[in-house]
Amino acid sequence: MIPIHFRTTLRRASRLALVFSLLFGSLLLAACHRGDDVQWRLTDVAGHMPDLDFRLVDDQGKAVTGQDYRGKVVLLYFGYTHCPDVCPLTLAQLHVVMQRLGPLADGARILFVSVDPARDTPDIMHAYVNAFDPRAVGLSGTPREIEALSKRYRSAFTREPDKGDGQYEVSHSSAIYVFDRDGKARLLATPGNPQDDLVHDLHLMLSLGNRS
Template structure:
């Protein structure tokens, strides 16, 4: 019995992540963009919160709405502690995703979500910073086009340190588990 208790203590001390641990392999949360209220913000504005960073766009037909709906479910499962989490939804389509459009979109999913956009150059730089990729399809002449993009979630601790990477292959319960660890540790 004592051995099991010691083993459990060791595992907790090592933070048994279920998602991919990227600590020390990805850069800290750092950007300068515009939020969905039209205010300039930076990564430092979200210190003290656990951050889930996601690249997408409001005209996305499937992956983005599905991901944001699942993130809402995850935060609901986390419970009241989820008030210390922010979902940062970075638009890879800044030409169409104005702050007003972003605000309506992200708030339809969760009030803890913040829509971020910026100049094409700023968005591209942030995407490259986290090795996320996207490409814009040619405009069909009517302002309608699709943007192909990566679907990973990047999790940052309260100090803005990159900690975890989640992909669509990860079960939702793994994200819930690891978010709770990040929140419990205050890390």
């Protein structure tokens, strides 16, 4: 059973996703640039970040690895379901990005990796990520596995002191890592990047395929 406080958070998250959808759902994607003059708007990390590689559990309770997402453009994000602000905001914006990509979005997956595995069970993760977008997958694992994956991509998180009632917050990095269909790290998005930049680069990556 999903706890009451989580259901409240989920309702707020769903409303937030709806608001972003209404605000941006009517925007049309600019015409795609073709040819060899592609200019990424996000930070190009090709050759500076390792390939997509992990062994975790998805929100269906199934063991998965980075290989399971080959053939898809992957957006990797570290967060947790009790996050009061940045996580629901980020996932709501990623939902709008997927909407703006139209049919191309089926070639992408949002991987939401929990930095709070003690509370984020597969059932809770499944309900949470699906409140935002059907192409989002919740991933969790042991504390050691999560820490290792976080360090692999130079992310960071810190659990704040327990408030005495089992409630606590987790401070974490907020970057979005974009991997191409071969699992190669290609781009890095931060909260400072306009949504249009992420849409632009994903559109190019999904429509033109992987680029060397």
